[in-house]
Amino acid sequence: MSADPAFSGEVRRAAEWVRSHLAAAGLQAELVETGGPPIVYAESAPVPGAPIALVYGHYDVQPPDPLDEWVTPPFEPTIRDGKIFARGATDDKGQMLTHVASIASWLETSGRLPLQVKLLIEGEEEVGSEHLGNFLRANADRLACDCVVISDTSQFAPGVPAITYGLRGIAYFELRLSGPKQDLHSGVFGGGVANPANALAKMLGALIDEQGRVTIPGFYDDVLPLSERERAEFAALPFDEGAFRRQLGVDSLAGEAGFTTIERRWARPTLDINGLTSGYQGQGAKTVLPARASAKFSCRLVPNQDPQRVAAALRRRLEELLPAGIRLELVEHHGAPGIIMPLESPYLQAAAAAVEKGFGRRPVFIREGGSIPVVNTFAAVLDADVLLLGWGQNDDNPHSPNEKFSLDDYHRGIRASAALWQQLAAITEPLK
């Protein structure tokens, strides 16, 4: 809801809820004002000689529309079949709470944690974390840590826990085209003046070719190719395309030619339209030639694409495609590059042991198609390894109606988190 200023009061209420629960667990916890939704910050007592872990999460969520597709209301959490249904159940309120719960358990049972844990829970993740970067840079000393722990991803499949070592980035745009100064009668004027909706379709349609490849010149120049080892390991994962099709309700999958579905989703860049608006959208027929047409669309980026280079190349391409009689405005909403973590990191190996304790099975190492833009910022500003320990499932419907989170995964996540603090504390020679 952080996308809509009308809900800023509700968003703040969520922040206060998180802070009060951290304080109740025994941590020093505060709200930090940023100019946007506040950041919740908390920390436990320092433990000399042990590494420091920083937990990052977010209390903000995506808008819930289309509301009429929810079985139970998005903001009235409801348990059905061992799952809790609510906006934010998996992205990211439910997953984030596993760490709050494990810390509370340690403090309740042992009186102290085996290492210092810092928690940073923000409220702008779904809209690009506008103020977080400044906060991290301004508080780099206070936030100093050896690794960052984030649970905002999914397991590979039910019973197949995973650690995510790669994420796609994003570059989100809004293209606004305008033509005549007002809506016109399509009979009187049609054919004699450029139609912004026609232009929008033609321009967007030209951005992807018949092979599913993005046609923006230079778009693929910086793409880090998949290694043969990665392609082999991805191919060995227990991925059932039929089940995936049925999950999505489609009779065939599609995407960039020459790549598997997993490769397309994890390691290849995309261009997806997120929304279209123009002209008459009501019931029946209105013979209008619309004055304006706009599209929200976004590129999922992979290492080592740069969002700003992509934006600049896109702008050049759109200006080339712009027909006479149409004016263009391109809004750059937010961007973040993709990232890959080193598989040999001792923190990643400690995390793998903790996940095995919590879930009863050694995790697979996977990538993820979604973006967690702040991961890059953490890696860069805090010089820390980032551990993406996802407790969710792929059908948890993040960003969609009927978002959910399994209570079993919630409890396994808490156990893995509790084990993580012990595994990390056993690293006797922190890297820095």
Next chain:
Amino acid sequence: MSADPAFSGEVRRAAEWVRSHLAAAGLQAELVETGGPPIVYAESAPVPGAPIALVYGHYDVQPPDPLDEWVTPPFEPTIRDGKIFARGATDDKGQMLTHVASIASWLETSGRLPLQVKLLIEGEEEVGSEHLGNFLRANADRLACDCVVISDTSQFAPGVPAITYGLRGIAYFELRLSGPKQDLHSGVFGGGVANPANALAKMLGALIDEQGRVTIPGFYDDVLPLSERERAEFAALPFDEGAFRRQLGVDSLAGEAGFTTIERRWARPTLDINGLTSGYQGQGAKTVLPARASAKFSCRLVPNQDPQRVAAALRRRLEELLPAGIRLELVEHHGAPGIIMPLESPYLQAAAAAVEKGFGRRPVFIREGGSIPVVNTFAAVLDADVLLLGWGQNDDNPHSPNEKFSLDDYHRGIRASAALWQQLAAITEPLK
């Protein structure tokens, strides 16, 4: 407003208003139930030996949105600078009323009209006149006439009255594409499944080429070419492209290569998107891969294109263009062919003399880009010439915010209409 069932009560109120005014003028007037908005029908006394004229108009109007662009509310008629601003001022309430007023004047001053006039004012013109055809066919004897008079078009320019001898037709469609069964996270799934909004842009973008020509196979096969005489006469009309550009607020015009702006608007077919809907249309950014995308769009047709042949060819083309993983529904909203009237008709010549009396200048003979689908039905069912005597101006904003009608044109239209009854009555040998 006839497009929206929520306004059926208001639409009926407009019908009753028209009926009561015709009755007050001294005509037999009634509401005829049709299953949709009622038809207002009235007639004056028969005049043996004189032709019979039938006036057709419509009391329904287009929806007024976008409401916030109106200077004064669309349903509170307001006079500014000698013009009346209101939805329907020119299309068609205001123009239709000129005939009501001229008939009332004849009856008040002479006690009788010099020929029998029948009036048929319907309430579904803006949504395809669904029930009118059946009404005409079922009442062909009662409605028998020598010519049909319709004032629902424009003058060529201020001070240049016109009689319209050709109209474009229309074929209006709604294309609904669906992909995954629900909206998806564009990061988790993007690249691995076909996006209906991407498909919509690509499919619609492929329907028009770089020359502004529609790419539906066979689309131009039946198009009646412009004659050299027509092209020469159109070129001689006082058309100021610069003023036209400024009226529309565009820095350049556009359209099918090889034709002038007048030719493109009057005598060449088009394909214009009327509305686009998909995914997230609110404030800010939502990273959704939409489950559905749809477009309303329409082809303006010219003689001798057949709307059903065009629809069938479009459907074949869209099915060819449909990518894997996307399902298609094509709704055919309404259609009507274009039409051309014979310039040598004595009724058309009588009308020219009447317009000269009302406006002080002989009219030019023009075509019009808009559709009046019932004109075809009148010509076919009643075997009558159709006189399109437009009193409006091209900048009257029909179908747009701030629709208006000049009071001077209103009064000149009343005088021309009054003269028309006399001119038509002087045709001593009606054609049938």
